[in-house]
Amino acid sequence: RLSQRLQSVADFVSKGARVADIGSDHAYLPAYLVQEGTIDFAVAGEVVEGPFNIAKNHINDINLHNKIDVRLANGLAAIEKDDQIDNIVIAGMGGILISEILGADIKKLKQVKRLILQPNNHEDTLRQWLDNQGFKIVDEKILLEAGKFYEIIVAESTDCFTENSVSTDGRLSVKELIFGPKLLLEKSDIFCKKWEKERDTLNKILKRLPEEQVIKRVELQEQKQKIEEILK
Numbered sequence: 001r002l003s004q005r006l007q008s009v010a011d012f013v014s015k016g017a018r019v020a021d022i023g024s025d026h027a028y029l030p031a032y033l034v035q036e037g038t039i040d041f042a043v044a045g046e047v048v049e050g051p052f053n054i055a056k057n058h059i060n061d062i063n064l065h066n067k068i069d070v071r072l073a074n075g076l077a078a079i080e081k082d083d084q085i086d087n088i089v090i091a092g093m094g095g096i097l098i099s100e101i102l103g104a105d106i107k108k109l110k111q112v113k114r115l116i117l118q119p120n121n122h123e124d125t126l127r128q129w130l131d132n133q134g135f136k137i138v139d140e141k142i143l144l145e146a147g148k149f150y151e152i153i154v155a156e157s158t159d160c161f162t163e164n165s166v167s168t169d170g171r172l173s174v175k176e177l178i179f180g181p182k183l184l185l186e187k188s189d190i191f192c193k194k195w196e197k198e199r200d201t202l203n204k205i206l207k208r209l210p211e212e213q214v215i216k217r218v219e220l221q222e223q224k225q226k227i228e229e230i231l232k
């Protein structure tokens with residue numbers, strides 16, 4: 001069984017998709033998707049030899065090596081043209097690293113319909129990157145597992161949309177970058193919990209920060225204000 005976090009990531013994979021799971025570690029995600037019958041082809045990319053070997057052995061042991069190709073590769077280098085990958089999953093890494101991995105090989109994203117991303121932090125940087133590259137955030141989810149908040153961002157290339165379905169509002173606002181356009185609309189209990197916690201942390205930092213640190217104080221106050229506005 002997958003963790004709640006990986007299960008939620010798996011739920012966003014399109015039925016029948018050809019999936020690349022980049023930074024797959026044990027390859028639990030593609031194994032689950034094939035076993036459930038959601039997909040029947042995946043590439044599991046992993047840059048570190050230890051987890052790559054474990055993943056390879058695991059996939060052989062469960063006899064899925066005909067459907068899941070485990071590859072030792074850096075980022076999108078795991079994907080080859082003939083794979084016809086249309087869904088890419090990158091989960092459990094920092095948001096900056098995820099955008100660097102995507103940006104390092106941008107041509108490979110041309111054929112890809114859907115990106116399912118689960119950054120552990122810097123979600124705003126990743127949303128900004130997606131927005132700049134013409135990806136539209138079509139879905140998001142926030143969850144709390146073992147005391148940690150996780151956000152999942154699902155993006156699709158705007159090239160995939162017909163002219164009529166392209167939203168005319170275009171670029172994301174600063175608020176949408178920070179809080180997530182879909183999460184902001186939904187404002188779930190978990191979402192509020194995350195940002196209440198963040199606000200409390202900012203309050204604690206502000207209490208300890210000397211009055212002379214004017215610039216830093218203003219910056220933190222502004223962050224706090226943004227949070228308070230959306231929690232209203």
Ligand code: SAM
Nearest residue numbers: 022023024025045046047048051074075091092
């Ligand atoms: N995706 C799994 C999950 O969400 O549970 C594993 C997450 S694990 C914390 C991150 C994995 O990404 C590690 O196994 C790491 O070696 C791998 N990784 C980091 N940078 C990578 C890169 N540039 N290319 C491929 N894999 C990478």
